[in-house]
Amino acid sequence: MVAVDVANMDDWARRSAGLGVLKERFHNRFSDTASIREQHGHTTTWRANQAPDAVVFVQSEDEVIDVVRICAEHRLPIVPFGAGTSLEGQVNAPRGGVSLDMQGMDKIVAVSAEDLDCTVQPGVTRCRLNEHLRDTGLFFPIDPGADASLGGMVATRASGTNAVRYGTMKDNVLGLRVVMANGEVLTTARRARKTAAGYDLTRLMVGSEGTLGIITEVTLKLYGIPAAIAGGVCPFADIEGACNAVILAIQSGIPVARIELLDALQVKACNAYSKLALEERPTLFVEFHGTDASVAEQAEQFGEIAADLGGGAFQWARETEKRSALWQARHDAYWAALQLRPGASGVATDVCVPISRLADCLIETLADIEAARLLAPIVGHVGDGNFHVLPLIDIGNAEEVAAVERFLERLTERALAMDGTCTGEHGVGQGKTKYLERELGAPALATMAAIKTALDPQNILNPGKILAL
C-alpha cells in the first residue's frame, strides 16, 4: 500500500480513501452495493432510511479494532449494527460512513452454570442464547419482543416484558469489552457479582447506543428456569381498573414476572392477527415465576386484587403451549397493530411514568387519541409504568404526519409533567434528542456531551445519535 497523506486531503477524498482501505482490508466482507447499504439503514421505524456509504461484516474483535483505526484516521463515521430491530433510528447513518455489521461475531464464549453467568459476542441473539442454555436449566430473562442481538440490547438498554421482575439490561450486564474510538480495548469489570472498583464503566456503556465505543463481548447474569410458571389473561371493565390492579399488585410486593396491558383496540388487533378469541376490552397478560407453592400464592393474591377492581374471569394458561401462544401474540402486537391499517406506518412511542400516575397518564392519552382522531393501539409494560402508543399513519400524508408529531409532543409533555421519561426502553436515537434537554435539563446534556467529546473527540462513533453533536 502506498503511504497517503490523509491529513491534507479534503473531506470527500479522505473519506473515499478510507473506504478504499477498508475494501482492501475486508474484501468480500466489505460491501457498498445499494441494497446492502439500504438494508443496514433500515430499521423497524417510521424514520427515513439513511444508508451508510458501505457495510463491513466483522468476525472478531481484532477486525473491529482495524475498522475503528482506519475510520479514525479517515474520520469516517461508524454505525454499529446488530439485528436491526431498534426503533429510534439508532442504525441510520445520517452522516454516511460505515455500518459495522456485528452479526458474524456470534460465539457463545463461556457459560458458567455455577456462577449463573455467561459471556457472549455481541451478535448472539437472545433467542439463540436461550436455546443454547436450555440444557443447563438456566435462562436469560430480558425480552424486548424482537429477537434482538445482545450487543444491541446492551447498547440501547433494552428491557421488555420481564423487566418488572428481572430488571433491564442495566441490571443484567456484569461486564463488557468495548473497542474505544482510539482503537484500545476497554474491559469494564471482572466477573464478580458486585464491585466498587471505580467509575461504573459498565453502566456508562449500557444505553450509550454505539456513541462511546463498540461492544465486542458481553458478560450477562443468568437465572434458573423457574420450577413453576403460571400465567393468563384478565379482561377489565375499563383501563383504570386494569391500571389500578397493576399498581396494587406492585405495591403489595407480589413478585410478578410479567404484567402487560393491551387496550381494547390492541386486543382486537391481536385477535385478528394471532387468531385469538379474547374479549375486546382492556386486558392484562400476567405471569408468575417461582415454586409451585409460591406461584399459587401469587396467583391467588393477584386474582383477589383483579376481582376487586372489575377484572373479569381470569383465564389461566397452565399448559406451556397455550402460554407460549399468548405471549407470542403479545410479542406480535406490533405486527398485529400494523394490520389495523394495511400500508400504514407505526410510530412507536415509549413514555414511562411513576406507577402512581400510570392510570392518569393512560386515561388522558386515550382521550387525546380520540380527540386527535388517531388510530393508535396501546400496549404497556405497566408494572414499570411504561407504555407504547402506536399511532398508525400514512407517512406520505403531511397532515397526518404533522398531527402525529403534535400528539407526540403532548404525550411527552404529559409524561414529563408526571415526573416521567420520554423513553422507558427504546432509547434516544435520532428521534428523542429534542426531548432530552426538556427531561433532564441543560447540565445533563452538557455532561453527556463532555463525556462524549472526551472519549470520542473526532465524533466518529454513531454521530448524531442521543446528542445533537
Place this chain on the structure above:
Amino acid sequence: MVAVDVANMDDWARRSAGLGVLKERFHNRFSDTASIREQHGHTTTWRANQAPDAVVFVQSEDEVIDVVRICAEHRLPIVPFGAGTSLEGQVNAPRGGVSLDMQGMDKIVAVSAEDLDCTVQPGVTRCRLNEHLRDTGLFFPIDPGADASLGGMVATRASGTNAVRYGTMKDNVLGLRVVMANGEVLTTARRARKTAAGYDLTRLMVGSEGTLGIITEVTLKLYGIPAAIAGGVCPFADIEGACNAVILAIQSGIPVARIELLDALQVKACNAYSKLALEERPTLFVEFHGTDASVAEQAEQFGEIAADLGGGAFQWARETEKRSALWQARHDAYWAALQLRPGASGVATDVCVPISRLADCLIETLADIEAARLLAPIVGHVGDGNFHVLPLIDIGNAEEVAAVERFLERLTERALAMDGTCTGEHGVGQGKTKYLERELGAPALATMAAIKTALDPQNILNPGKILAL
C-alpha cells in the same frame, strides 16, 4: 468585598484567599480549628489522618454551589463528608482544601408510598430514613452495617448484608441532584422506574466517591416490609461446607435476603463482645423475607442444603428481638474483632469473587493467614462472593505493617486470578488505586481519567481518590 486578582496569586496566597472568602461567607459554619479539621480527616480506617485546611458545614444546595464556585476560583480541593464511616480514606484531605460537611442537609424531602420511592438530602442516615418510614410499611434495605449517610452510601456504591436480595446502591438509586465542578446542578434522571434517556449519569455518579460532583439530593427505591421474616444461625464443620451451602442456595434460586459468613475466630470475637454463646465454628447467619408460606418454604429448602453439607443444628430466631440481637452482633463484628487485640488497628479488606470460587478463595486465604501468622478474623457477604479479612496489627510496628501489606497484595492477586475484584463494596479511596489498573487494565484507567478531566478539569473534587490524579 474588594476585588482580588486571584489569577496572579501564588498557590499559597490563592488558597488562603479562598479560605478567607469561605470564612466570610459561612461565619460560624466555617471552622479551621485543629480538632474539627482532624475529626473530618478521621475515618474508620488504619490510614493516617490527613486533615483539610478547613471545614464548611452546609445546609442547602445553594450553599454547596457557593462553596464549589469559591473553591473553583481559588483552586481549593473539596472533600465531601457524610457520616465519616468510609473505610478507604475517602474523606482524607491529602492535598488540604475544604471538607464539606453535609450532615446539616438532613431533610427527608418526599416519600411516595404509592411509587415505593423517596427523595432525601444526602446527610440523612439510613437508620433515620427507616425510622421515618416505619409507619408507611416501607423500608430502605441497603445496610452496610454503619449508620452511614445516604449521600455517602451513593458516593461509595455501598451494599452490605441485604445486597444478595435487594442489590447495592447502584440498583436502588432512581436519580440524583449533583453540584458539578462548574457550580451547575445536574439532574441525572426523573422518577420513572426505568429509562433509556441517554447516558446513565445516575450510575456514573454512584461510586464516584465525590470526584465527579457533590450529591445534594437522592431519590431511592423503597420496598414493602416483608409480611414474614425468618432468620437464624447455622454452624458448619468447616468453611468449605459453609461456602458450598451458600453456593448451592444461590444456584437453587432461593431468594435469601441475607446470608453472612463468620469464621471461627470472628464467632469467638462476637461471643465475647456481644455476649452470645455460639459454637466457635464457621457459621452462617441467614434471613429470609416473604409471606409466611414462602419464608417457610425457603427456610426448609435451605435447611436441607445446610444439613447435607455438614451444617449443625439450625438455631432459628423467630422473635424480632432475638433476631435483632443476632444482626446487631453481626454489625458489631468490626468492633468485636478489634477487641481480639486491644489497641490494634484493623486493616479492612474487601475482595469479591465469582461465587464458584468463593470456597477456594477463602480456604487459600485462611492458609495464608496461618502461614503469615496474622490475627485476622473473616466476615463475608458470601451470597455475593464478597468477604472481609480484618488483620489486626500494631500500626507503629513497621514489620507488622510490611507483613500485612504483603498479605494484602497476595489476597488481591488471588481474587483477581479468580476473575474477582479488589473491592466489592468499600470503594477505591486512597488505598486501592494501585490495584485498579491490575484489575481493569490501562484503557479502563485512561477512560476514567478522561471522564474525570472532562467533568472536573481543575481536579478540585476530592483529588487523589480513585485515580492517582
